[in-house]
Amino acid sequence: LAKTTQPISMDSYEGQEVNITCSHNNIATNDYITWYQQFPSQGPRFIIQGYKTKVTNEVASLFIPADRKSSTLSLPRVSLSDTAVYYCLVVGTSGSARQLTFGSGTQLTVLP
Amino acid sequence: GAVVSQHPSWVICKSGTSVKIECRSLDFQATTMFWYRQFPKQSLMLMATSNEGSKATYEQGVEKDKFLINHASLTLSTLTVTSAHPEDSSFYICSAGQWGADGELFFGEGSRLTVL
Numbered sequence: 001l002a003k004t005t006q007p008i009s010m011d012s013y014e015g016q017e018v019n020i021t022c023s024h025n026n027i028a029t030n031d032y033i034t035w036y037q038q039f040p041s042q043g044p045r046f047i048i049q050g051y052k053t054k055v056t057n058e059v060a061s062l063f064i065p066a067d068r069k070s071s072t073l074s075l076p077r078v079s080l081s082d083t084a085v086y087y088c089l090v091v092g093t094s095g096s097a098r099q100l101t102f103g104s105g106t107q108l109t110v111l112p
Numbered sequence: 113g114a115v116v117s118q119h120p121s122w123v124i125c126k127s128g129t130s131v132k133i134e135c136r137s138l139d140f141q142a143t144t145m146f147w148y149r150q151f152p153k154q155s156l157m158l159m160a161t162s163n164e165g166s167k168a169t170y171e172q173g174v175e176k177d178k179f180l181i182n183h184a185s186l187t188l189s190t191l192t193v194t195s196a197h198p199e200d201s202s203f204y205i206c207s208a209g210q211w212g213a214d215g216e217l218f219f220g221e222g223s224r225l226t227v228l
Contacts (some may be wrong), residue, residue: 036219043116043205043219044156087155102148102156 004088004103011109018029018075022105025069033064036087038105041094044087048073075108083110115139116180116208118220125196126228132192133223135162135206142208144222147179150222156193162189196227 005023012018024033032051036044048055050062050071061074075082085105115138125131125218133146143164160181161169168181178200180192189208193200203224209217 014207032153041203041222041224043118043207043222045219046216102159 002091003101005105006086006088006103008104009107009109011111012078013111014079015077018078018108018110020073020075020086020088020108021070022073022103023070024088024090027068027090028092031090031092033062033068034089034091035060035062035073036089036102038085038087044102047086049091078108078110080110080112083108091103116206116218116220118204118206118223120223121221122224122226124228127197128195130192130194131196132190132223133204133206133225135189135191135220137187137208137209137218138192138196140209142189143186145183145189145206145208146217147181147189147191148205148207152203152206156205159191162191164189193225196225198227201225201227 032049034049035047037047038044048057048060048062050064052064052068055062063072071088085107087102087105117136117138119134123131145162146147147159147162149159150156158171159174159179162181162183163185164186170176178194180194182190189206191204203222205219205222207217207219
C-alpha cells in the first residue's frame with residue numbers, strides 16, 4: 001500500500017492560494033492520486049483526482065510531477081468555508097477498498 | 113450526482129444495547145459498500161467491506177461478531193454494533209461507488225454513536 005505523508009496542519013488567510021503537498025514515494029504505476037475534503041461530523045467529499053501532470057476542476061487544481069512521488073493540491077482564493085481536513089489518497093484500480101487508506105490528513109484553517 | 117445516505121445521523125444508547133446504522137445508495141446500485149470508523153481528531157479507518165449477497169470482509173482487529181454487517185440488497189448495507197460499550201462511541205461512515213480512472217467513491221454523511 002502506498003503510504004502518504006502530509007503536513008498535519010496549515011493556516012491561511014481568506015483570498016490566498018493554498019498549496020498542500022502530499023508525499024507518496026511508493027506509488028505504483030497504476031495508482032491514481034485522489035484528494036478528499038472533510039468537514040467536522042461529515043463524511044469525506046471528493047475534490048479532485050489525477051494520474052500525472054496537472055488536473056483542474058471548478059474547485060481545485062492538482063499538480064503531479066513526472067516521478068509522481070508527490071502531488072500538490074492547490075486551492076485558489078480560499079474562504080473561511082474551506083476550513084476542513086484534506087486527505088490525500090493513492091488509489092489503485094484493482095477495486096480493493098484496502099487501497100483506500102486514509103492518512104492523517106491536513107487540517108487547513110482559513111483565517112479572516 | 114450519486115449520493116450515499118446514512119441513518120441515523122446520530123444515536124445515543126445505553127451500554128449493552130445494540131444499534132443499527134443503515135447505509136443506502138440513493139441513485140445507483142452498489143454491490144460493495146465500505147464501513148469506516150473515525151475517532152475524534154483521527155483519520156478514517158476501514159472496518160469492513162460489505163458485499164451484497166455474501167459475507168462481509170473485515171479488516172484485521174475488527175470483531176465480526178461485534179460489528180455485524182448485512183448487505184441485503186444492491187442499495188442497502190447495515191452495520192449493527194452489538195452489545196455496545198462506551199469505547200464503541202465513534203463516528204461511523206459508509207461509502208460506495210467506484211474509483212480509479214473513471215470512478216468516484218461517495219461517502220455517507222456519517223453516524224455519530226454515543227454509548228453511555
